[in-house]
Amino acid sequence: MKRNAVRELLKVATRPDVISFAGGLPAAELFPVDVVHEAATAVLRRIGGRSLQYSETEGIPGLREWLARRYSHSQFQVRPENVLITSGSQQAIDLIGRVLLDEGNAVVVENPTYLAALTAWRPFGAKFIPAESDGEGIRTDSLNDALAEKPKIAYLVPNFQNPRGTTLSLERRHELVSLTRDNDAVVVEDDPYRELRYEGQSLASLSELAGLLPAGPESHVVSLGTFSKTLAPGLRVGWVIAAAELIEKLAVTKQAADLHTSTFCQHLILELVTRGVLEEVVPLFRREYRRRRDAMLGALEQYFPRDAIWTRPEGGMFLLATLPKHLDGTALLPAALKENVAFVPGEEFHLNGRGRNTLRLNFSNASPERIEIGIERLARVISMKC
């Protein structure tokens, strides 16, 4: 429970003179501030005090209904009872751990995987079983081996994974849904970057694929979404889509955790999405983040050592760079911070001591110009250690 050394070091990364590839921050300059103001005005005028009052633990009915409609289609019917509003996706991860995990339960994760899922579930006594992943996400053979350990949960980020930026292929999605079902594992599909695709074809979600099974949306897949990457993270509104029975259990736990998510933020979000703001704003995020990703890929090509490699994500906010074997990301960090550039050592996201020579690089927060300068600085630090 001690904040680790890396987190302490990275506190300086918020200084304006530091070019930070460390966080996972969206570009705040793209947030629809004026429309948020119009929405706040409309909510307070129309709903008044009720928008500032206590509300239902499960979420305000209008937002649950909107999400149910948005994620339903002819072959996949989501009902409002399948939706729980959470205080960001992080709360969904926490609640799922509290409801599903007992001391010693096995949890299959990609290796590397999203750090905060490990941090959230470790206190519940989860035993993490890493499954290997490659450019197409978690490998089916490795998943199969992991399932032999009778995991309670298989956790993964199928689209533009954090930290690698890779996306699970359609074939593997089908296999994963059916293998986990046959082995009685709950799939937790953490999907915050779904809307942030810059090229290539969108793939069916795991919950949609499971929904094609006879169980429908009452399946073994729990899907997590958020408005943090498509509208604004500071409102802290995310959601879970899952079988109604599980939603009910998660709601009981949420009631003890924080009663409910901010009524006002939920009404703001509902007003924004009803006005079609996602259709205006998400394309802006996509266009700008694509430019930034391309700026980072270009700068890596230009400045990074010949023997370094990196992933080329089709979307999302991160890529993972792999340096020559003798280099250590954690050891590089202090020198990088001295040069006013920050990243997260990839080791943080790995299990079994892997990934020591990797760096997670965020490309959504800095401008293309600053990205180029930052990568050049970082390359200089690396070349001094080579």
Place this chain on the structure above:
Amino acid sequence: MKRNAVRELLKVATRPDVISFAGGLPAAELFPVDVVHEAATAVLRRIGGRSLQYSETEGIPGLREWLARRYSHSQFQVRPENVLITSGSQQAIDLIGRVLLDEGNAVVVENPTYLAALTAWRPFGAKFIPAESDGEGIRTDSLNDALAEKPKIAYLVPNFQNPRGTTLSLERRHELVSLTRDNDAVVVEDDPYRELRYEGQSLASLSELAGLLPAGPESHVVSLGTFSKTLAPGLRVGWVIAAAELIEKLAVTKQAADLHTSTFCQHLILELVTRGVLEEVVPLFRREYRRRRDAMLGALEQYFPRDAIWTRPEGGMFLLATLPKHLDGTALLPAALKENVAFVPGEEFHLNGRGRNTLRLNFSNASPERIEIGIERLARVISMKC
């Protein structure tokens, strides 16, 4: 973890034709909707996208500083490091349980006590030790007996307790602070109603009394506060004041629980309090709730059976009525709901099977007129069972 029968029954209490004394809802018609709108406008104009961005787990610095200043005085210095912003007081209760409680730890509570603290801490394996309370709060002799069981925590609501409405006397506050210190128990002072005093003198808080000790604010008292009762609960902003070392641990747990409390709601609150809105709004709440309390006390006097008694709170939102021994609050509830009046059976708040003949009555939400009608209806239901 199953929602109980009472909660299911009370779902109908939100129907407009039901006069509900069941919830703990503030009067939404008193919320400062126009000033919230002005504050939202000011925040979005001045801070822009940053008010919608991710922010620090501990809370935005300005709000921590404001709270530290507000609760400091010449003999009690609170620093920003002593403050953690939480998603309502409920989250503070949850986080404290997660950080401090291990399976089987003893926790002293008043009997009756706040239900949601029991619900939040039961999953962590807390063993609750009820201490008797009377019109002046938790009894020192009973506390002393309970401390013999080496509790980790003593939890109490010192002002206008939920459900009884009683207030811990100054003498007992001094005794409690010193007895718990001598017995190495952490005091959790849950103080949501502090500002809602309608008569009598405000008493020093337990954290202030402990702060007079050599330890200062780094004492064994953890104090929980909230803007839910003084501004609006739908923003979900509360706080913890405690020793800096404990705040740090709570923040690590909060990071895994929901990353941070809504940045936008925190900025809204900071803008509101900086504009002096509390000084305008809290007196309105006080005046109106006092009228409602008086309406309820008057109606109880007029309509309730001669052999019923009830508490007479100097503030807060609740009182507890005790019916003749042969009556059962839980058994009365369905009949009351049929008559369109709701309450929470007092048994819910009691340990050791006590309080079966008690009813918790909220007086903050309904108008004085509806309170009179509701109590008359309730008295009719009771008289049918007498």
